[in-house]
Amino acid sequence: MLDRGTAVQHTAAPPPADLADDEIDLGQLALSIWAGKFWVAAFLVLALAIGVFYVAITPRTYQADALIQLEERSTSLGLPAAMQELMESSPRSVTQIEILRSRMVIGQVVADLNLDWTAEPVLLPVIGHAVTRFRLPVPDMAALTPFARADEAIVLDLLEVPPQWVGDPIQLTITAPAQYRVTLPNGAQAEGRVGQALYHPDDGFSLRVGELVGAIGRSFEITQRRELDVINAVRGNLSVSERGNQSGILSATFTHSDPAMAQRILDAIMQSYIEQNIARSAAEAQSGLNFVQQQIPIARAELVEAEQALSNFRQGQQSVDLSFETQNLLTQITRIENELVALQSQEDEISQRYTPSHPVYQQLLNQRQRLTDQRDQLQSETEALPETQQQILNLTQAVEMAQVSYTELLRRGQELQVLEASTVGNVRLIDRAQTARAAVAPRTSLVIALAGVLGLMAGIGFVLLRNWLRRGVQGSEELEKIGLPVYATVNHTARAAALMGPNRRSRDILAIDDPTDLAVEALRSLRTSLHFGMLDADTRSIAITSTAPNAGKSFTSVNLAVVTAQTGQSVCLIDADLRRGQLRKYFNAPKIGLAQVLAGEAALDEVLIEGPIAGLSFLPAGEYPPNPSELLMRRSFRDLVVELNDRFDLSIFDTPPVLAVTDPVIIAQAVGATIGIVRFDETPLGEVEAMKRTLEASGVRMSGVVLNGFDPRKAKTGSYSYSYSYNYRYSYKNR
Structure with a gap:
């Protein structure tokens, strides 16, 4: 009997199982992928087809951009330090970006442009945008009549709906040239004409269509959206960022499916932001002017009171005048007081740039101390004057100080009136809104490239997974191992x-x-x-x-x-x-x-x-x-x-x-x-x-x-997991 242990074909002993399992034969892996090249190609073609289809059915998105500058300006009207801080503008970019995106600004745009009205043609499911964009033919079937083709549009001049209808669609269907029928959310229907107002007083509904382009039977969907939802939608399409660090230049972009509407909305946002900025600056000037005008009568009364006190004292003392020495002291004290006020303004400015230990700051403090010592010295000299001279000196000094305050307030009032009349805000529009001709989304080349890469990866993954899931013997070495x-x-x-x-x-x-x-x-x-x-x-x-x-x-x-x-x-x-x-x-x-x-x-x-x-x-x-x-x-x-x-x-x-x-x-x-x-x-x-x-x-x-x-094209190497069962049906078969 045959020696069943004898092998006719002899091969080299295979490597140990643990070493073979740990090795990855890149060459064999490449051969496996090449053997499944038709599967890879099929996945690639399918992925590219899906990518092209996605690009075709996705609405184009266009982007408008604008550029504004935040200016740091001073009134340059010689106001005191406290008033200068009130009127100067040093806007922070982060703050201004949030203001630009606020409901105050965007809400005004929504109201001005009626963005809470939507009126759009009814599109075919999935491929509707592709039909209108590429002017694809649509079969002339009754079921497809309501769906839009190319160059169909509607423009609303008026839309009012009751609160309970906000967010509910209103169906408009063209019944004849320049005529239409609307189906309201409550099921009621009404007939209207283009250019004429359609009123439904029982429901609180009003509509006027300014323009209607489409064939008879075409349908449009009209909706009054909630204002907050529209504001959030506009805010989501608006992007504002600062160019550079602390440059004060803000770049704003807005995306929309309609390039003209993108430009129009962004331009309206910029104008609304500038107007609120000007209104805020004017309000600040008006507030300062009101404060000065309230202080002028008080300062005038104080001046009159001081002059009356001086006049009464002189009359009581039979026209006593200041001596030459007393007049000289008064002049010096007044000069020193003015210099101290000026030094105080300088200290307010220097303190923002230097610490008290800085030499510049120390020099100012030393100068103020010298002036204070001189003032104290002069005031001590006034104590040696006769009582009458002291009284008249004090009264005269009070009159001069009141006169200076009153004069300063009058000057400030005139300056603020000029400022209020010439307020232009601290924001300058550098570039008006402009929409690029090319769409920003979908990015065709990127989508196709990504689809191709994903298709290749999916194809290769499918081939490798298919090979890995194969349970069958892949080569003679597996049989010889057992x-x-x-x-x-x-x-x-x-x-x-x-x-x-x-x-x-x-x-x-x-x-x-x-x-x-x-x-x-x-x-x-x-x-x-x-x-x-x-x-x-x-x-x-x-x-x-x-x-x-x-x-x-x-x-x-x-x-x-x-x-x-x-x-x-x-x-x-x-x-x-x-x-x-x-x-x-x-x-x-x-x-x-x-x-x-x-x-x-x-x-x-x-x-x-x-x-x-x-x-x-x-x-x-x-x-x-x-x-x-x-x-x-x-x-x-x-x-x-x-x-x-x-x-x-x-x-x-x-x-x-x-x-x-x-x-x-x-x-x-x-x-x-x-x-x-x-x-x-x-x-x-x-x-x-x-x-x-x-x-x-x-x-x-x-x-x-x-x-x-x-089949060597399908052969694979590596470690495998096998499972099997014996429940084969091998029954008798009738001839």
């Missing part, structure tokens, strides 16, 4: 694939019809391997089996028998599948055969037929018996194997799958060798191991296997 020699590898060919498996289209014998096919050449290699591998076998007979149906077992048996007979040997092909054997269809054999021989109902010579070539005989399965396993276990089967061995150079038994029934195990115990057929990429390695264990449990050691249908 101790099974590979007698031959039958390459995949289109002709061979058509003659094996569940989708076989004919019962032609490939070795006869196309003897040059690569699959036939591989079977010749199997023939040679078996010739030398069976030199020590007890009988010149082999059992060909598989783990499951559709592995190409019958294809291999028939064509191996033919190529062996072509060498001049006598070969007998036996259909040993007594449950579903179909080899008789290759030879047009009658429905009598092996089953009847084993049952003693017919002799071997009665059922043995000649094959299509010399030297080839065929023994069909015959009528399917109810007890195939029992028939095969009879002594008559072993006697038949011996008889065939005496009459033929080689006997080939085509058996059922091992994992389906027990018949092949019984046959394998009687023949000289057992060969398993493994279908590339379909037969799981776990099933092959199970087939091996099943045979070994019965005392049969597999001689080797044939890797059938090998």
Whole structure:
């Protein structure tokens, strides 16, 4: 009997499993991707088509931009420090950006432009924008009549709805040239004409359409939106940022599907912001003027009171005048007081730039201290004057101070009046709103490029995932790792694939019809391997089996028998599948055969037929018996194997799958060798191991296997996870 541990084809020992599993063969990975290039191309084309479709159906978005400057200006009217701080403008960019985006500014724009009114044509679902943009033809069907085509528009001059209808759509349908019908949210309908107001006083509804372009039957949707929702929508499309750091230059952009409307809205926002800025500056000037005008009567009263006190004192003292020395002291004290006031203003300015320890600040403090000492010295000298001179000095000083305050207030009032009349704000519009001709979204090139990249990634991912999910054997090295020699590898060919498996289209014998096919050449290699591998076998007979149906077992048996007979040997092909054997269809054999021989109902010579070539005989399965396993276990089967061995150079038994029934195990115990057929990429390695264990449990050691249908384009490497089950349906089949 054949030494079933002998391998005909010897290969180098594979690397350890743990090392092989940790390695990634980039070359093999690239080959796997290249083998699935058609899948990758299909995903790429699909992704590009989706990208183009997305670009076509997405509305264009345009962007308008404007530029404004925040100025830091002073009134330059010689106001005192306190008033200068009131009137000077040093706006912070962050503050101004928030003001520009505020409801105060945007709400005014919404009201001025009636942005809370929406009136748009009803578009076809999904492709509506593409239809209007590319002027795509739409079938003239009644169901499609309401949907917009190209160049259809509506303009509203008036819209008033009751509060409960805010946010609800109003349907407008063109009924005739310049005529329309509206369907209100409460279900009521009304007829109207373009240019004429339509009133519905019972519901508090008013509408005037200024322009209506479209064919009869076209529908438009009119909505009065909530003001806060519109403000938030405008704010969402408005972007304001500062150019540079602390530059005071603000760049504002606004996006909209209508380029003209984008420019119009942004321009209105800029004007509203500038107007509120001017109004704020005017309000500040008016507030300062009001304060000064309130102080002027008080200062005047104080001046009159001081002058009256001085006059009364002089009259009481009989026209006492200041002496030369007293007048000189008064002049010096007044000068020093004015200088101290000026130094106080300088200190307010210097304190914003320097610390008290800075030399400049210290110099100012020293100068103020000297003036204070001089004033104190002069005031001490006044104490040496006669009482009358002291009194008149004090009264005269009070009059002069009141006169200075009154005069200063009059001057401030005049300056503030000029400021109020000439207020222009501290914001300057540098660039008015302008919309770019090109749309900013969708970005066609970016979308197409991204779609292409995603398509490639999806295609490659699909190919790799598909390869990873394959449970079938991928190469002879996997079979050799589990101790099974590979007698031959039958390459995949289109002709061979058509003659094996569940989708076989004919019962032609490939070795006869196309003897040059690569699959036939591989079977010749199997023939040679078996010739030398069976030199020590007890009988010149082999059992060909598989783990499951559709592995190409019958294809291999028939064509191996033919190529062996072509060498001049006598070969007998036996259909040993007594449950579903179909080899008789290759030879047009009658429905009598092996089953009847084993049952003693017919002799071997009665059922043995000649094959299509010399030297080839065929023994069909015959009528399917109810007890195939029992028939095969009879002594008559072993006697038949011996008889065939005496009459033929080689006997080939085509058996059922091992994992389906027990018949092949019984046959394998009687023949000289057992060969398993493994279908590339379909037969799981776990099933092959199970087939091996099943045979070994019965005392049969597999001689080797044939890797059938090998396609190097689909082969993969790496570690795999296999699972299998034995619940194959292999029942009797009626003829």
